[in-house]
Structure formats: C-alpha cells, structure tokens
Amino acid sequence: MAEWQSSAAVSLLLLLLSAFIPPAASEAAGGLLRWASTLHNLPQSNISTWPRAAANGSPCNFVGVSCSAAGDVVRLNLTNSGLNGTLQAFPFSSLPNLTHLELSVNLLTGSIPPEIGLLANLVDLDFSLNQLSGRIPPEIGRLANLQVLHIVENRLTGAIPDEIGRLESITELALYENRLTGPIPSSIGNLTKLARLYLYSNELSGPIPPEIGHLSTALTELFIDTNQLSGPIPASFGNLTKLTTFFIFDNNLSGAIPDEIGNLESLQYLSLHTNNLSGSIPPSLTRLNSLILLHLYSNRLSGPIPPGIGNLDSLADLELSDNRLTGTVPASIGNLQNLEILFLRVNNLSGSIPDSITNLTKLTVLQLDTNNFTGDLPDTLCGGIQNLTVHSNNFSGSVPTSFKNCTTFIRVRLEDNQFTGNISEDFGIYPNLQYLDLSRNNFHGEVSPSKWVSCPNLATLRISGNRVTGEIPGPIGNHPKLQALDLSSNQLVGQIPLELANLTSLVKLQLSGNQLSGPIPLEIRSLTKLDSLQLASNRCIGRGGYGTVYRATLPSGIIVAVKKLNCSDDSSEDDESHKEFLREVEALTEIRHRNIVKLYGFCSQSNHSFLVYEYLDRGSLASVLSQDNSGARELDWGKRLNIVRAKVADFGTAKLLSSDSSNWTTQAGTRGYIAPELAYTMRVTEKCDVYSFGVVALEVIRGSHPGELVLSLASSTEEEAAAAVVSLDDLLDRRLARPVPGFRQELENVVRIAALCLNVDPQFRPEMRLVCEMLSKGHKRKVTRGRQ
Ligand SMILES: *[C@@H]1O[C@H](CO)[C@@H](O)[C@H](O)[C@H]1NC(C)=O
Numbered sequence: 149m150a151e152w153q154s155s156a157a158v159s160l161l162l163l164l165l166s167a168f169i170p171p172a173a174s175e176a177a178g179g180l181l182r183w184a185s186t187l188h189n190l191p192q193s194n195i196s197t198w199p200r201a202a203a204n205g206s207p208c209n210f211v212g213v214s215c216s217a218a219g220d221v222v223r224l225n226l227t228n229s230g231l232n233g234t235l236q237a238f239p240f241s242s243l244p245n246l247t248h249l250e251l252s253v254n255l256l257t258g259s260i261p262p263e264i265g266l267l268a269n270l271v272d273l274d275f276s277l278n279q280l281s282g283r284i285p286p287e288i289g290r291l292a293n294l295q296v297l298h299i300v301e302n303r304l305t306g307a308i309p310d311e312i313g314r315l316e317s318i319t320e321l322a323l324y325e326n327r328l329t330g331p332i333p334s335s336i337g338n339l340t341k342l343a344r345l346y347l348y349s350n351e352l353s354g355p356i357p358p359e360i361g362h363l364s365t366a367l368t369e370l371f372i373d374t375n376q377l378s379g380p381i382p383a384s385f386g387n388l389t390k391l392t393t394f395f396i397f398d399n400n401l402s403g404a405i406p407d408e409i410g411n412l413e414s415l416q417y418l419s420l421h422t423n424n425l426s427g428s429i430p431p432s433l434t435r436l437n438s439l440i441l442l443h444l445y446s447n448r449l450s451g452p453i454p455p456g457i458g459n460l461d462s463l464a465d466l467e468l469s470d471n472r473l474t475g476t477v478p479a480s481i482g483n484l485q486n487l488e489i490l491f492l493r494v495n496n497l498s499g500s501i502p503d504s505i506t507n508l509t510k511l512t513v514l515q516l517d518t519n520n521f522t523g524d525l526p527d528t529l530c531g532g533i534q535n536l537t538v539h540s541n542n543f544s545g546s547v548p549t550s551f552k553n554c555t556t557f558i559r560v561r562l563e564d565n566q567f568t569g570n571i572s573e574d575f576g577i578y579p580n581l582q583y584l585d586l587s588r589n590n591f592h593g594e595v596s597p598s599k600w601v602s603c604p605n606l607a608t609l610r611i612s613g614n615r616v617t618g619e620i621p622g623p624i625g626n627h628p629k630l631q632a633l634d635l636s637s638n639q640l641v642g643q644i645p646l647e648l649a650n651l652t653s654l655v656k657l658q659l660s661g662n663q664l665s666g667p668i669p670l671e672i673r674s675l676t677k678l679d680s681l682q683l684a685s686n687r688c689i690g691r692g693g694y695g696t697v698y699r700a701t702l703p704s705g706i707i708v709a710v711k712k713l714n715c716s717d718d719s720s721e722d723d724e725s726h727k728e729f730l731r732e733v734e735a736l737t738e739i740r741h742r743n744i745v746k747l748y749g750f751c752s753q754s755n756h757s758f759l760v761y762e763y764l765d766r767g768s769l770a771s772v773l774s775q776d777n778s779g780a781r782e783l784d785w786g787k788r789l790n791i792v793r794a795k796v797a798d799f800g801t802a803k804l805l806s807s808d809s810s811n812w813t814t815q816a817g818t819r820g821y822i823a824p825e826l827a828y829t830m831r832v833t834e835k836c837d838v839y840s841f842g843v844v845a846l847e848v849i850r851g852s853h854p855g856e857l858v859l860s861l862a863s864s865t866e867e868e869a870a871a872a873v874v875s876l877d878d879l880l881d882r883r884l885a886r887p888v889p890g891f892r893q894e895l896e897n898v899v900r901i902a903a904l905c906l907n908v909d910p911q912f913r914p915e916m917r918l919v920c921e922m923l924s925k926g927h928k929r930k931v932t933r934g935r936q
Pocket residue numbers: 188189232233255
C-alpha cells in the first residue's frame with residue numbers, strides 16, 4: 149500500500165498506462181487514479197485495488213466502474229465505499245460518456261465542482277449521504293439528459309440555482325435534509341417530466357411558486373414540508389391532477405386552503421399541518437375519495453367540519469386537531485369505515501358525538517378532548533380503541549356499557565367532564581391499560597381490587613375529585629409499573645395500606661383531601677423514587693410551624709424526629725395556625741427533590757398534630773465535622789450541600805437534637821444556635837428556627853461552629869451579605885480542597901441565604917418556605933449544569 153502514499157509512484161503508473169492503453173481509456177484511468185490518490189484512508193476504502201487493476205489494463209476492471217462495449221466508462225458506482233476526501237480532483241472532463249455517477253454513503257466533503265456540468269450524458273447522479281457543503285453549482289443545469297438527481301442528507305447551503313429549471317429530462321429531484329435557503333426557483337415549473345420533487349427539511353423561504361402548478365402531466369409526489377415557506381397555497385396547484393402525495397406541513401403558510409384542492413383527484417396523502425392556514429375547510433375537499441391521510445392540524449382553520457366528510461371513505465388517518473373548528477361532528481363520519489385514527493382535539497366543537505361513530509370498527513385512536521362536546525358518549529363505543537381522550541369537555545351521563553369489555557384500552561382520559569357512574573361496576577379489566585384518568589367527574593363507588601387494580605401495565609391512575617368511597621385496596625400494591633397514583637379529593641376512609649410500599653416505580657402519590665386515618669406506614673420510605681407525597685387535609689390542626697420536637701424510637705428500632713404542634717384553645721388563632729400548618733406541610737410535600745423532602749408524613753387529631761421527619765443525629769454530624777482530616781474530607785462539598793438542603797426539611801430543629809433530648813430549644817440554647825431575641829421574648833417562633841438553620845448551614849460548610857462570624861454576618865444587609873461572598877474562602881472548611889466552580893457557586897448561594905437567616909431582626913429573616921425555595925432553585929441550577 150505504500151505506493152499509494154507516493155505521488156512519484158502514481159506518475160510512474162500513469163506513464164505505464166499511457167504506453168499500453170488507448171488514449172481515452174488511459175485518460176479516464178489516469179484521472180480516476182489521480183483522484184483516488186487525493187483521498188484519505190485510501191488503503192481502507194473499496195478502491196484500494198485500483199492500482200493493481202490499472203496495471204492490468206483499462207479502467208474497465210476497476211472496482212465500481214462499468215464500461216460500454218466500446219470501452220468507454222459509462223458508470224461509476226462507488227456507493228458505500230469508504231471514500232474520504234473531496235471531489236475537487238474528480239476527472240469530470242475525462243468521463244464524457246458517463247451516464248451513472250453514484251457516490252452516495254461516503255465521507256465526501258467540500259463543494260460540488262462546477263465541472264459537474266461536463267458530464268453531458270449523465271442520466272443518474274447520486275451524491276446522497278455525504279458531507280458535501282457549499283452551493284449547488286449553476287452548471288448542474290447543463291445536464292440535459294439527467295433523469296434522477298439525488299443529493300439528500302448533505303450540508304449544502306445557499307439557494308437552489310435557477311438553472312435547475314433546465315434539467316429538462318428530470319423525473320426525480322431530491323435535495324432533502326440539507327441547509328438550502330432562499331426561495332424555490334419558479335423555473336422548476338419548466339420541468340414537465342418531473343414526477344417526484346423532494347425538497348423537505350431545508351431552510352427554504354418565500355412563497356411557493358405558482359409555476360409548480362404547471363407540472364400537471366407528471367407530478368405525483370411533492371414534498372416541500374419542514375421549511376420556512378410563507379404566503380398562500382397557489383390556486384394553480386389544482387392542476388396537479390396526478391398528484392398522489394402533497395406534503396407542505398411545518399411551514400409558515402397563510403391564507404385559505406384553495407377550493408381548487410378539490411381537483412386533485414389522485415390525492416392519497418395530504419398533509420398541510422403546522423402552518424398558519426385560516427378560513428374554513430373547503431367542502432370541495434370531500435371530493436377527494438382516494439384520500440388515505442388528511443392532516444390539517446395546528447392551523448387556524450375555522451367553521452364546520454364539512455358535512456360531506458363521509459365521502460372520504462378511503463381515509464385511515466384524519467387529524468383536524470388544534471384549530472378553531474366549530475359546529476358538530478357530522479353524522480356522515482360513520483361512513484369512514486377505514487378510519488384508524490381520528491383526532492379532533494383542541495377545537496371549539498360542540499354537540500354530542502353521533503352514534504354513527506361506533507361504525508368505525510378499525511379505530512384505534514380517538515381524540516376528542518378539549519372541545520365543548522356535551523351529552524353521553526355513544527353506548528357501544530369501543531371497537532378496537534386503544535387510546536381514547538375525551539377529557540376537558542362537558543360530557544355527562546354514564547360511560548358506554550361497552551367500556552366494560554373494551555380490553556384494547558391502553559390510554560384512557562375522561563377527566564374534567566360530568567360523567568357519572570360506579571367506578572368499579574362500569575369499567576372492566578384492561579390487560580394493556582397504562583394510563584387511566586377519571587379525575588374531576590361525578591363517579592362514585594369503591595376502588596375495586598378486582599378491576600383496573602389488576603392491570604399489570606398500569607403506570608398512571610388518577611381518580612381525583614370524585615365521590616369515591618371505601619378503603620384503598622391493598623392489591624393496588626401489585627403494580628410494579630405504577631408511577632403516579634392520585635386518589636385525592638374523594639371520600640376514602642381507613643388506613644393507607646402497607647402494600648403501597650410495593651409500588652417501587654411510584655414517583656407521585658396523592659391521597660390528600662380524603663378521610664383516611666391511622667398511621668402513615670413508614671414502609672413508604674422504601675419508595676426511593678417518590679418525589680411528591682401529598683397527604684394533607686385528611687389527614688385539630690396544630691399551632692403553626694413551631695412546636696416541640698421529639699426524638700422517637702419506633703418499635704422496629706427506627707428513629708424518627710416527631711414535631712408536636714400545639715393546639716390553641718383560642719379559635720381566632722386557630723385559623724392562622726391552620727394556615728401555617730398547611731403551608732408547612734405543603735412546602736414539604738410539594739418540593740420535588742428528595743434531598744429536600746424528608747417528611748415521612750403527619751398525623752392530626754383534635755388536640756394535637758404531629759409531623760414525622762427523618763432523624764439525623766446531630767451528634768454524629770458534629771463528630772464527623774470535628775474529626776481530623778480524613779473524616780471531614782469524606783464529607784465532601786457535594787455531601788455538605790446536600791446536608792444543608794436536607795436540613796431544611798425539619799426547619800433547623802430535629803437534627804439539632806442530641807440523642808437523649810426531647811426539647812430542641814434547650815439544646816439549641818446551650819449550643820450557641822439560639823436566636824438573639826429568644827433571650828428576651830422566650831417565645832420560640834419559626835424565625836428562631838430560621839436563625840438556627842443559618843448557623844447550622846455555616847457550620848456544615850465551615851466544618852466548625854462559625855462563632856464570631858455569625859455576629860458579623862448577622863448584621864448584614866443584603867449588600868453586605870453579597871459582599872461577604874467575596875470572602876467565601878474564609879468561610880470554607882480548609883481541610884477540603886477548594887470547590888470546583890459549580891460547587892463554589894452553590895456554596896456562595898448557601899452563604900448568602902445563611903446571612904439572610906442570621907439577621908438580628910427576626911422580621912427581616914426570610915420565611916423557611918422561602919429558604920427552601922432559594923435552596924432548591926440553586927440546586928436545580930446545579931443539576932442542569934452538571935448533568936453528565
Ligand atoms: C477522513 O479523513 C480525515 C483526514 O485524514 C480524518 O481525520 C478522518 O478521521 C477520516 N474520517 C474517517 C471516518 O475515517
């Protein structure tokens with residue numbers, strides 16, 4: 149292979165060639181070898197055998213080369229041949245008889261040389277799936293015999309040259325997935341033999357040239373979607389009576405759909421979605437009875453669905469969603485026997501759904517949601533429906549009796565309607581069900597352990613806001629895939645079943661607004677993915693966000709911190725403390741990060757309420773921090789930042805308990821975490837907790853009690869607090885390496901927040917809730933930035 153690296157060797161080869169081979173052939177062979185020698189990685193490419201072949205005779209023996217009987221190179225097919233390099237040295241002038249040039253699926257870079265125009269006999273040109281860049285040379289217009297031009301999936305830029313309109317023999321023109329800009333040249337309207345035009349996924353702009361409407365004799369497929377084309381759909385397009393596929397979706401087209409579209413009698417696939425088209429759907433469109441796919445969604449179409457829609461009896465996919473359509477669904481829709489997909493969602497449609505829709509036995513997806521539909525759903529609606537969304541309408545009555553047997557259901561959304569009925573009697577067992585939302589209707593009855601509670605694929609079950617009664621059945625725990633369970637705002641009673649702990653995929657559990665009682669099973673802790681746990685309002689309300697914190701050892705040996713909230717006899721205070729209590733629970737349960745949420749649950753009785761938190765023995769934290777270098781280093785910046793956040797959960801109290809204490813105030817007071825005002829008021833407020841949190845936060849990042857530093861930070865204004873950040877290095881534990889920039893920013897954030905918490909005047913300290921928010925925002929930034 150070494151000979152390939154040497155241009156001297158190539159020259160020698162060329163000399164030999166010219167001695168033994170006819171001049172035209174030797175020129176072609178020489179040209180090809182010279183080009184080959186400019187390619188990188190040549191030894192690894194399929195043409196590495198060319199030199200040996202050349203030594204034996206003409207280029208006709210080269211891999212990929214085909215010759216005519218007369219010995220002219222007529223075809224070069226090097227598809228997927230590992231070619232790495234440019235076309236600059238390609239021997240265009242030496243291959244005058246070439247009819248096929250196929251270089252797709254290689255690693256060709258650089259631009260297409262203007263000499264391409266010399267290949268006057270070329271019929272088929274394919275440079276697809278390379279990395280060619282630059283403009284398409286206008287000289288390409290000289291290829292008067294070219295029938296097929298494919299340069300798809302490259303990096304071509306600039307405008308399509310007007311000269312493209314001179315390719316008078318062209319039948320197929322494909323330039324999709326490049327970066328072409330500018331308008332579609334109107335000269336394309338001259339290409340009377342053009343049958344297939346593929347210009348999609350570029351950055352073409354400007355109006356669609358009406359001249360394309362002249363291509364009436366041959367054009368069958370027109371793909372100009374996914375560009376930035378604007379202006380109207382030209383009325384002249386009505387001349388394209390051979391057109392079977394017309395895709396212009398994902399552009400900025402405006403104006404009405406022209407009536408003339410009804411002349412496109414061969415049309416099977418029409419997709420105009422995601423434009424700014426307005427006006428009504430032209431009734432003429434219902435003449436297109438070969439249509440299989442009609443996508444008009446995501447436009448600004450208004451007016452009714454044409455009553456004659458039922459004429460389109462080949463339709464399999466009808467999508468009119470996300471427009472401003474009004475009126476009712478025409479009864480003729482029942483004629484669309486081949487319909488598999490019907491999307492009418494997000495419009496202003498009203499009235500009831502015609503019974504004829506139950507004729508559509510091939511239907512798999514029906515989306516009617518977010519309209520103003522009323523009445524019952526047709527009683528036999530099912531067919532083979534997999535996905536049914538009718539939510540956010542005004543449907544009423546009971547669900548179709550056919551639902552009991554609709555085993556094809558995968559995703560069913562009935563929420564936000566006025567459906568009635570018994571949830572355990574009116575539904576069936578759905579082996580494929582993944583998503584069921586019945587929220588905010590008038591359903592009653594019990595959550596039956598034998599119904600969808602036995603759907604092995606269930607990932608989301610929402611029955612919130614109904615009148616569901618009875619207990620939560622234990623078998624609900626048998627759903628290894630369940631991620632979201634929302635039974636909130638019903639009339640459920642009894643205990644939270646232990647079995648919920650088996651829902652290992654659970655991320656969101658909402659049980660608030662019921663009459664559940666009994667303890668919160670601590671087993672729920674094993675749900676490591678749980679990000680949101682809502683149990684409020686069931687579940688006497690305590691005296692605000694402050695109270696006494698106890699360390700409790702459960703029979704199982706697990707230690708938790710229990711905060712007892714005192715009830716007031718004064719009813720005027722009740723209201724305020726009720727709000728505070730809810731706020732605290734809300735703050736803890738709504739925050740979506742498990743390093744922050746360490747509330748296991750709460751329990752509220754007529755005289756007392758309790759919050760149950762994770763317990764972290766302060767003694768162990770303090771001893772780790774005070775250890776010599778190795779212990780302290782193990783607690784790296786990441787871990788320390790997490791401790792600061794976890795601390796928020798118990799509002800700076802529970803974790804301060806020493807192992808034998810049941811009274812935080814006493815402990816804190818003796819250890820120098822006590823807020824200054826406590827000395828004269830003796831009233832423990834939430835703001836005292838905020839202060840203590842500030843001290844502990846500093847302690848964690850400093851590795852020791854901040855001592856005097858507290859005094860200097862405590863008087864800080866916000867500006868001073870910001871200035872204090874400059875001296876961050878003075879605050880950081882010197883036993884650890886300096887933090888990387890990401891952590892540094894986090895630590896600055898913590899110091900800034902801690903300084904606010906240490907303000908001497910309690911009224912200027914932020915509420916704990918705000919502290920939570922500030923910390924969690926800082927954390928989210930870190931997660932986003934640091935995702936690896
Ligand atoms: C193509 O050649 C260039 C230049 O030698 C080289 O850097 C690159 O890795 C090659 N590409 C492949 C996929 O071999």
